[in-house]
Each structure stands twice: as C-alpha cells, then as structure tokens.
Amino acid sequence: MTTPPTFAAPHKRIFSGVQPTGNLHLGNYLGAIRNWVTLQEGNECIYCMVDLHAITVQQDPAALRSNTREVAASLLAAGIDPKASIVFVQSQVPQHAELGWIFNCVARIGWLNRMTQFKEKAGKNRENATVGLYVYPNLMAADILVYRATHVPVGDDQRQHLELCRDIAQSFNSQYGVDYFPLAEPVIMGTATRVMSLRDGSAKMSKSDASDYTRINLVDPPDLIAQKVRKARTDPDPIPGDPAGLEARLEAKNLVGIYAALADKTPADVLREFDGAQFSKFKESLADLAIAKLSPITTEMRRLLADPGYVDGVLKDGAQRARAIAEPILKEAQDIVGFLRA
Ligand code: TRP
Numbered sequence: 001m002t003t004p005p006t007f008a009a010p011h012k013r014i015f016s017g018v019q020p021t022g023n024l025h026l027g028n029y030l031g032a033i034r035n036w037v038t039l040q041e042g043n044e045c046i047y048c049m050v051d052l053h054a055i056t057v058q059q060d061p062a063a064l065r066s067n068t069r070e071v072a073a074s075l076l077a078a079g080i081d082p083k084a085s086i087v088f089v090q091s092q093v094p095q096h097a098e099l100g101w102i103f104n105c106v107a108r109i110g111w112l113n114r115m116t117q118f119k120e121k122a123g124k125n126r127e128n129a130t131v132g133l134y135v136y137p138n139l140m141a142a143d144i145l146v147y148r149a150t151h152v153p154v155g156d157d158q159r160q161h162l163e164l165c166r167d168i169a170q171s172f173n174s175q176y177g178v179d180y181f182p183l184a185e186p187v188i189m190g191t192a193t194r195v196m197s198l199r200d201g202s203a204k205m206s207k208s209d210a211s212d213y214t215r216i217n218l219v220d221p222p223d224l225i226a227q228k229v230r231k232a233r234t235d236p237d238p239i240p241g242d243p244a245g246l247e248a249r250l251e252a253k254n255l256v257g258i259y260a261a262l263a264d265k266t267p268a269d270v271l272r273e274f275d276g277a278q279f280s281k282f283k284e285s286l287a288d289l290a291i292a293k294l295s296p297i298t299t300e301m302r303r304l305l306a307d308p309g310y311v312d313g314v315l316k317d318g319a320q321r322a323r324a325i326a327e328p329i330l331k332e333a334q335d336i337v338g339f340l341r342a
Pocket of ligand 1: 015016017018019050053139140143152153154161
C-alpha cells in the first residue's frame with residue numbers, strides 16, 4: 001500500500017457563477033450582484049459567466065455572445081473590480097469541463113434524480129431534456145472545486161446544488177483516500193433580498209415574465225423606472241407602522257423590501273419613516289431612490305457596452321488568471337485519479 005498523498009489545506013476563496021442570460025433586473029442586483037461587490041472587501045473572489053451551463057437549454061449563438069458581454073458589463077458597472085477579483089467566462093477555462101467529466105464519474109444517478117431544478121427545467125417532457133441539463137450540477141461542482149473554493153454566495157434556490165457539490169467532494173475524497181476537495185459552504189447573505197414581481201407579490205421578479213412591467217431592468221432609463229414603480233400593484237391601505245402590518249400584503253411587502261434594500265435600511269426602519277403614508281407618496285420616494293441607485297450603474301453599463309473590446313479584454317485577462325489557479329488543481333486531481341501524466 002502506498003500512503004495517500006497529502007495536500008495543503010485550501011485557503012478561504014469565494015467562487016460564484018451567473019448565467020449569461022442578459023436583461024439583468026433589480027432582483028439579480030439586490031439578490032446577488034450587490035453581495036458579490038461587498039464580498040470583494042478582504043476576500044479572494046472569482047466570478048464566472050457560466051456559458052457552458054447556458055447551453056444546457058437551447059441558445060441563439062449571437063444572443064449568447066452578446067448576453068455574456070452584457071452580464072460582464074453589468075458586474076463591472078455594479079462595482080466588481082476586475083483587478084481585485086477575477087471575472088471571466090467559463091468556456092475560456094477548459095479545466096471546468098475536464099473536472100466536470102471526472103465528477104460525472106463520481107456523482108450517482110440517484111443523486112441527480114433528486115435535483116429539483118432539473119425537474120423544473122426539464123418540465124413534462126423529461127426524455128427530451130439534454131444530458132447536459134441532467135449533469136448540470138456536476139459541472140457546477142467542478143466550477144467551484146477546480147479552484148478549491150470554500151465559500152459560494154448563492155440564492156436559496158441553489159442550496160441543493162451546493163449540497164450535491166459537498167457530496168461529490170466527500171465522495172471523491174473518500175473514494176481516493178485523500179483530503180483534497182473542500183466542502184464548500186453556501187454564503188446566504190443577510191442582506192440578500194428576494195425581489196418579487198411588481199405585479200404579483202407571490203412570484204419572483206423574472207426576466208422571462210411576459211410583461212416588462214413586472215420588473216425593473218438594469219438598462220431601464222429613469223422615466224421608465226418611475227413609470228414601472230408608479231404602476232406597481234399595491235392595495236388601498238396606507239403604509240403600516242411595523243412589519244406585522246405587512247402580513248398577507250405581498251405586493252406592499254415587496255415594495256417596502258425593495259426600498260429597504262436600496263436604502264440599506266431594515267424594513268422596520270422604512271415603515272417607521274412612512275407610517276400612515278399613502279402608497280402614491282411612498283412610490284414617489286421609491287422611484288427617486290431606485291433611479292438614484294441604479295442610474296450610475298446603467299450609465300456605466302452603457303459606456304462599457306459601447307466598448308466591447310474593453311470588456312472582452314477584461315474577460316480574457318480574467319480567464320488567464322483563472323486558468324493559472326485551475327490548471328495545477330486539475331493536474332493534482334488527475335494524479336489522484338491515476339491518469340498518466342503527459
Ligand atoms: N446554477 C447557478 C444558477 O443558476 C449558476 C452557477 C453555475 C453557479 N455554476 C456555479 C453558482 C457555481 C455558484 C457556483 O444561478
């Protein structure tokens with residue numbers, strides 16, 4: 001018996017991924033992007049546009065390319081610093097797919113069969129879903145572990161995928177008798193806000209909702225933001241003085257939540273401030289606040305999108321730095337598995 005190799009423990013490293021689906025909205029900003037910006041402070045952060053994941057469902061090639069740039073531009077515009085953090089496109093770092101294959105040979109069909117996102121995305125006609133959609137969680141585990149990342153900021157809907165990532169790491173480690181891949185933890189940020197549709201307080205704000213008036217897009221001009229806020233659904237009652245008064249008033253609760261997130265306050269603070277006010281007045285303040293917070297981002301995004309060469313250059317530099325980390329980790333994983341070194 002040879003003694004198993006030992007490896008230095010991985011240090012704290014943050015990784016997260018976003019689908020390059022374009023048309024980012026307030027929900028993406030308050031729920032994810034803003035937290036990614038905050039996490040940069042004092043942490044090593046790696047942020048990835050996951051185009052390999054995007055093609056698990058059909059994509060128009062030209063749209064995929066422009067959406068990838070657009071999402072990158074919005075991250076930069078929102079304050080992700082591409083010098084401090086690594087911002088890159090998944091397909092430009094082939095190590096993700098290579099480790100993904102190894103993980104396809106670690107994860108069990110039974111584990112994947114439990115994934116709720118696959119069931120939702122595959123819908124009724126599961127036989128017709130791509131194999132890529134089925135093994136999506138294995139690739140996601142590879143995204144994280146090819147950097148031996150320890151912390152992953154994600155929304156609540158990704159918890160199950162992150163559990164699978166830990167199962168894969170644990171199973172790989174025990175199968176090969178090593179302590180190599182960390183059990184990455186979700187970072188569910190206290191400030192993350194679940195932003196709901198402006199028309200239906202029980203549905204998440206979504207880029208795929210047929211009505212554009214359900215969401216505020218990061219590219220919306222100020223007058224459109226104001227109009228969408230004004231037309232947002234509410235109820236006839238005035239603003240209550242405390243959070244208990246928002247129970248069962250989903251639309252009201254959503255607007256107050258958005259205001260609080262944008263103002264960096266708690267909903268209780270906001271309710272104290274607007275106690276007894278009519279929604280028409282509250283909406284005016286909310287529109288002003290949303291415009292004040294979003295328009296610098298929108299302006300910067302437009303500037304960046306007018307200069308695709310610059311954005312592509314940032315991404316190319318990011319991919320280079322990402323590869324420099326991922327390459328030796330993939331090599332070690334391949335050694336552990338027993339592949340003959342080239
Ligand atoms: N599945 C994630 C989502 O839909 C995106 C993603 C892909 C991701 N790879 C990742 C998130 C790795 C965190 C870490 O939002």
